[in-house]
Amino acid sequence: MSAISGMTGFGRADGAEGDWTWSVEARSVNGRNLEVRFRGPPGFDGLERHAKSAAQVRLSRGQVTLGVQAKRDLGVASLKVNQDILAHYLTLANQLAEEGATPPSADGLLSLRGVLEAPEEVDDAEARAAVEAAMALSIDQALDALKISRDREGSQLLPVVMDFIGRIAALVVRAETEASAQTDAIRERFARRMTELAPDAPGLEDRIFLEAASLATKADVREELDRLAAHVASAHTLLQQPPAGRKLDFLMQEFMREANTLCSKSATTALTGIGLELKAVIEQLREQVQNVE
Incomplete structure (x- = not known):
């Protein structure tokens, strides 16, 4: 007898491409029809369409939630100090120090909002497409794992x-x-x-x-x-x-x-x-x- 599948399951996949890393999680619970909810990183608009299409290929019923958590590591060396904002904080700190406050540390100043800035995250079209394709592959892997879980x-x-x-x-x-x-x-x-x-x-x-x-x-x-x-x-x-x-x-x-x-x-x-x-x-x-x- 062919094995039936359930509708409750979980699947996960991790990936990396260039300076991007991500994890994909796919969960499903009972549902009369197939309903896919997707949440992904901004700037990768094609992933939602791919996720829903890939889910339809593998599953016929259930409420499926797919999420892609992604981050980009630009490195400390690429950070820049906003001198204008830093000078403003120093002026305020010196005024407070004259009134008896503890002088600020370098670590404290650098942690203040706006002091450190990351450069504009600009990708060429080819690099962004490669990252999106790799993320799509991870979505497929997470859905495959979800299907195995539901079959179990x-x-x-x-x-x-x-x-x-x-x-x-x-x-x-x-x-x-x-x-x-x-x-x-x-x-x-x-x-x-x-x-x-x-x-x-x-x-x-x-x-x-x-x-x-x-x-x-x-x-x-x-x-x-x-x-x-x-x-x-x-x-x-x-x-x-x-x-x-x-x-x-x-x-x-x-x-x-x-x-x-x-x-x-x-x-x-x-x-x-x-x-x-x-x-x-x-x-x-x-x-x-x-x-x-």
Whole structure:
């Protein structure tokens, strides 16, 4: 059986090009459709388009958050001192020193805002394109890691889903056995009631037979059980054809619809109990299916 994928995962990749270094993180949680949110460094406008396209290739559902944290190391030697601002700070410092304040240190002055300036970060088009291409590759690597993480979740989820489907199938078999006894139970119940109310009524036996047959027809749950069995088979088929999450979501609604009808038609306490148990298991399965891509 093909492995299904989950929708919760994490992937990370680091990279460097020239004087740039960066890290990419990709996270995803459950979602009805695929939604990609991207945050990247300014000046690299093509990365968002690439990130969304790359996510669509690898994933079909889930809320995905992609972030690129980048920094540029220009080196200490490239820093310049703004002499005008430094002179202004020195004047203020000397005035304060005359009033008894501690004279400023060189480290303190250099740490003041605006004293040290970095040169304009100007790249030629070729260098900027190389950095952006390298960042895009890291985005691909982070998404690949995210996909592996989601596949790992799916491999853990598959036996859980299969167990619930097996329990539903077993309950359907139990319901079929119990439903076969419904006609006799209805007839006996109706006959006892009619005998108590009108024991001497003419044609009582024929009337009991007709009314019991009518009630049994209304309480016939064979169609519901047949559809439940068909849904079980469909679930097995879908699990072999991932991504199956959206179709499984719809199938859960069909499962619950048949289980509700089964309970409403039930004429015995035993069958009602099976129907209620069936609904509980279907709801548990539905919760797990919410995690399937």
